[in-house]
Amino acid sequence: MADATLNVGQLGEPSGTKPKRTFSRRNIILYGTLIVIAMYYLLPLYVMVVTSLKGMPEIRLGNIFAPPVEITFEPWAKAWATACTGLNCDGLSRGFWNSVQITIPSVIISIAIASVNGYALANWRFKGADVFFTILIFGAFIPYQVMLYPMVILLREMGIYGTLTGLVIVHTIFGMPILTLLFRNYFTSIPEELFKAARVDGAGFWSIYLKIMLPMSLPIFVVAMILQITGIWNDFLFGVVYTKPDIYPMTVQLNNIVNSVQGVKEYNVNMAATILTGLVPLTVYFISGKLFVRGIAAGAVKG
């Protein structure tokens, strides 16, 4: 490996320096590999977009990688407004609004509860708190399938099984381990002197939280929001278990549109529907950039 030694040689240089020869053998191999890999990762997105812009006759004739000869937005319109999901034919729009109604309260409530909880765990430790916290973290590893049915009973007893409220509670509960961990770790990293000074000044639990901790930790709230918006929007299992067809979230509806076997398969409509469903998390992802990485890496942070 002649290029390997070359490679190591360059690592010793200060970072940011341009390599002397832009088209060295090492660079061609390195960037060539990366570009091929990047193309592979982009391929499905490309295929989705291209397919959704073709008419069905063109799909039947050509191959899926060819760009559309004649661009049509009809599949998008159909996927959004008139595609059938077994019972009703008002497209994905219903699922979209359901998902909005599910995601917004779930994100707000789960973050509110978990942040206060993380704050209590970091700054107001009480006897037994660590025991509950440990159970909570280990609970994150229990397969959801084990807790699905007890949760059904719980929600049924409360009279909210099959409602949006029920699903919001489910998301709040199952989002709690990771969010609590996130907030606890963050609040622990805030210098304790600050907390003590506020205590000396007579501030209590809630006023310290609202006036000191909250303003200081906006980045971590953004991270939590990214984590929750994508997670809840992408959820399928809880949606299908805890809601009824009328209020199915978008992912469930998308699956029903594409995988219900009735009539001729309209691949272009299916792909348009798929993109539409992926659009929200993708937007969050592209806007948030590095914060998204921080959010998902938070799952890997040890308590």
Place this chain on the structure above:
Amino acid sequence: MATIGKPNSLFRNMSAKIAAIPMIFTALVVFVGGTLWTVTYSFTNSKLLPREKWVGFDQYERLWGTNRWNVAIENILIYGFFSLIFSLVIGFVLAALLDQKIRFEDAFRTILLYPFALSFIVTGLVWQWILNPEFGIQSMVRGLGWESFTFDPLYNPEIVVYGLLIAGLWQGTGFVMCLMLAGLRGIDEDIWKAARVDGIPMWKTYLFIIIPMMRPVFITTLVIIAAGIVKLYDLVVAQTSGGPGIASEVPAKYVYDYMFQGQNLGQGFAASTMMLVSVLIVLIPWAYLEFGGRKNG
């Protein structure tokens, strides 16, 4: 910490306790209570509704005697084995490539990670389309002149798991790469300098110095991937619906189908308990290694 208000220990630090009520409820009622409930009722012959008619290990015997469950277990083992290996290898190689002080690192990372923002449903449906033999890769290669080319994983019971694997890896490797990249960045530059002074080739430095140093990162990643594998459900539902036939069934789908469609709760409980057991087999040694050795992990 907060030691104000001495008289009654129960009411001391009251606000914090109130703030922790949702956590206490989740931990005790949902996680512990729910788990115990499911395990207990897996010993009954509950059908449409849970009921306390004890049948011992009957449900488990039936479970392991059911072809569909055994197929599901076999699938998850194959999927899990390859998913673990490929995730770690691909994730690490990608991270190492991105760690070469390249230009446009952010752009490359963004591209490699975006699938992770998509749901398994979207992932499954896209790959269902790409792997469609009539229109997808197979048809394209045949169109190029290789008429006998066959690549139809989603329609061939023998290799359908690998069809799932392709989609799953596309979705998840970017995430593994990010964890690995964080690990690589945490390694002291001096190690590289020392290796270079000693004239150790780069691949050897990675294999024998860097990777052993990144052991904690690998273990954490391993646990995260493994926990995800056990939960594998949405991807299968979207991409193959368990087919062709029952060839791509997985345990999580078995549980859902028996609990909410087959009206055979007992089977669902027994199957989910088996899932729990498999997680414990992974989790307990890890927790022991991670937290047992040293205090306060």
